[in-house]
Amino acid sequence: MKLEKIIRSIPNYPKKGILFRDITSLIENKKAFNFTIKKMRTISKKLSFSKIAAIESRGFLFAAVLSFLTNRPLVLLRKKGKLPGKTHSQKFKLEYGFDILEIHKSSLKKNDKVLIIDDLIATGGTALAGAKLVEKAKAKVSGFIFLINLFDLPGNNKLKSKGYKTFSLIKFPGH
Numbered sequence: 001m002k003l004e005k006i007i008r009s010i011p012n013y014p015k016k017g018i019l020f021r022d023i024t025s026l027i028e029n030k031k032a033f034n035f036t037i038k039k040m041r042t043i044s045k046k047l048s049f050s051k052i053a054a055i056e057s058r059g060f061l062f063a064a065v066l067s068f069l070t071n072r073p074l075v076l077l078r079k080k081g082k083l084p085g086k087t088h089s090q091k092f093k094l095e096y097g098f099d100i101l102e103i104h105k106s107s108l109k110k111n112d113k114v115l116i117i118d119d120l121i122a123t124g125g126t127a128l129a130g131a132k133l134v135e136k137a138k139a140k141v142s143g144f145i146f147l148i149n150l151f152d153l154p155g156n157n158k159l160k161s162k163g164y165k166t167f168s169l170i171k172f173p174g175h
Contacts, residue, residue, distance in 0.1 A: 001035045003170050007148070019175055021148055023119050027061060036169060037065050040117070040145050043167045044070060049115040049142040051075050051108065055101070055130050056082070058119035062147065066117060075107040075114065077130045088136040092129035101129040108137035116141060120148040121166070122174055124155030131164060143167065150174035 006026050013020040026032045040062055053075040054063030060076070067074035080089065080100035087102040108114065114134045121127055121144070131141045143165035149156050153174040159166050 001032060003032060003036065003147075004172065006032045007170070007172075009172075019173075021120060021150075021172055023058060023147060026147075036147060037062065037069070039169050040066055040147075041069055043145050044115060046167075047115055047142045047165065049113045051112050051114050051139075053077050053103070053114050053116045053130060053134060055116065055118040055126055059117045062119065062145075063117035066115075066145075072115075075103065077101050077103055077116075077133060088133050090129040090132045090136070092125040093123070094125055099126075101126065101133060103133040103137065105137065108134060108139040110138040112137075112139035113142045114139050116144045118144070118146055120150065121146045121155040121159070121168065122150045122153045124153075124158035127155060127159055128162075131159075131162075148172055 006029055008022040008025045010020040010022055051073045052063050052067045054060045056078045080102055083102050083104050086105045089100050089102045091100050116130050134141050141164055146168040148170045149168035151171045156166050
């Protein structure tokens with residue numbers, strides 16, 4: 001299945017100069033979504049992990065299903081102010097600004113092995129913030145699975161240069 005043909009590309013969203021890859025068309029397509037989950041599950045079998053971390057918000061869609069299929073706990077990496085307990089926080093740069101990602105301090109234990117899931121890797125700010133949060137909790141990053149790698153943006157290479165394993169199902173240019 002050619003997932004690239006199912007995902008819509010929207011120019012100048014959320015601001016001028018950004019080519020937004022809209023996964024709505026993929027998740028609304030039962031066959032495409034099932035195919036995506038099966039591919040992510042196959043990739044996950046290559047990694048040793050005890051927990052899955054999902055990056056808000058589209059990462060939740062894939063990580064929740066993988067958590068169920070792998071019988072592993074799901075940990076949420078959320079935007080600032082969305083978690084009610086004590087948190088670790090990490091500020092990061094986006095393609096179009098800054099944000100803060102948080103994790104409950106109680107979500108991970110020392111030496112947990114964490115698979116991080118998100119829909120897309122672009123400049124790497126969000127993914128690196130997720131890795132830093134996992135490491136602040138003294139856990140280890142087992143790897144990343146993304147639906148989309150924007151290959152001409154530096155994110156995937158940043159992760160690999162820091163020794164992280166990365167996998168993606170689709171490659172698109174970011175511009």
